[in-house]
Amino acid sequence: xxxxxxxxxxxxxxxxxxxxxxxxxxxxxxxxxxxxxxxxxxxxxxxxxxxxxxxxxxxxxxxxxxxxxxxxxxxxxxxxxxxxxxxxxxxxxxxxxxxxxxxxxxxxxxxxxxxxxxxxxxxxxxxxxxxxxxxxxxxxxxxxxxxxxxxxxxxxxxxxxxxxxxxxxxxxxxxxxxxxxxxxxxxxxxxxxxxxxxxxxxxxxxxxxxxxxxxxxxxxxxxxxxxxxxxxxxxxxxxxxxxxxxxxx
Numbered sequence: 748x749x750x751x752x753x754x755x756x757x758x759x760x761x762x763x764x765x766x767x768x769x770x771x772x773x774x775x776x777x778x779x780x781x782x783x784x785x786x787x788x789x790x791x792x793x794x795x796x797x798x799x800x801x802x803x804x805x806x807x808x809x810x811x812x813x814x815x816x817x818x819x820x821x822x823x824x825x826x827x828x829x830x831x832x833x834x835x836x837x838x839x840x841x842x843x844x845x846x847x848x849x850x851x852x853x854x855x856x857x858x859x860x861x862x863x864x865x866x867x868x869x870x871x872x873x874x875x876x877x878x879x880x881x882x883x884x885x886x887x888x889x890x891x892x893x894x895x896x897x898x899x900x901x902x903x904x905x906x907x908x909x910x911x912x913x914x915x916x917x918x919x920x921x922x923x924x925x926x927x928x929x930x931x932x933x934x935x936x937x938x939x940x941x942x943x944x945x946x947x948x949x950x951x952x953x954x955x956x957x958x959x960x961x962x963x964x965x966x967x968x969x970x971x972x973x974x975x976x977x978x979x980x981x982x983x984x985x986x987x988x989x990x991x992x993x994x995x996x
Contacts, residue, residue: 779826780819781811787828801829802849812855821865824852831894833901839949839977843905857910864916866906867923870899874927880937893937897946900924904950907957917958922995924951928988948979948987955990962990 785791785804795801805828807815815823824830827850833842846853856862873896880889903920906912912920928947931938952974956963963969965986974983 779823780815781807781823783826783828792828798829805829805850807852807855809851812851815855817856817859817861817865820852820856820859821862821869824850824856825869825898827852831898834894834897839901839905839946840975843901843908846905847909857906862906862910863903863912863920866899866903867920870896870903870923870927873899874923874930877930877934880934889937896927896931896938900927900946900950904946904953907950908953912957914958917954918995921951921954921958921991924954925991925995945977945979948974948984949977951987951991952979955987955994958994959990962994965990 783805792801792804795804807823812820829849830846833839833846836842836845847857873892877896879892884892903924907917907920924947928951931947952966952972956966966972966974966983967986972983973979974987979987
């Protein structure tokens with residue numbers, strides 16, 4: 748199992764299943780038009796005996812789902828109680844497939860043309876507030892914040908891979924992911940080259956081949972390269988950085 752999943756799994760255990768949107772460092776509004784009826788930490792949640800029961804309890808009613816604005820839907824998806832379970836697998840691709848198959852909110856979000864804009868709004872917010880890591884917060888609070896960055900990066904790349912996205916939107920996403928990577932490099936104690944930063948390379952790799960399919964020829968192993976599952980090594984990181992800067996010019 749790769750380091751990213753070990754690292755984030757430890758943070759998830761520390762967070763006691765509380766999602767990062769409970770933190771004030773994210774741009775989630777205080778009131779949602781719909782919220783999950785059963786949440787981690789409640790007695791009802793503790794009485795579930797399987798992941799299937801948890802998944803079923805978290806589905807958004809279809810009549811509500813179709814009426815949600817993309818902004819509201821994005822915020823509800825970011826509060827999905829099982830969202831961070833994508834990091835519990837030995838590859839991000841497996842976690843992504845389970846998320847998409849399990850949760851009707853994500854499937855609906857990925858149909859919305861405004862989804863990249865809304866996800867970028869949240870991502871830009873956390874990236875612009877990385878100085879939170881310099882504050883005298885607890886390790887638990889900082890851990891949740893780091894998870895928030897990784898989760899949003901994952902969703903941006905997964906959306907690019909799964910949904911129909913314009914080249915212009917993909918370029919905006921790639922530009923923001925590059926900016927995020929550069930800012931994260933200023934916090935090496937929290938975002939090392941191997942660790943939470945792997946989500947950034949995972950996402951950029953997916954965006955790159957959507958923007959420029961011929962770029963796949965420059966990636967060793969092509970679709971089989973570990974970067975598409977969240978396992979980049981130093982060589983592929985350099986290649987992804989080179990391709991990224993070339994495409995955002």
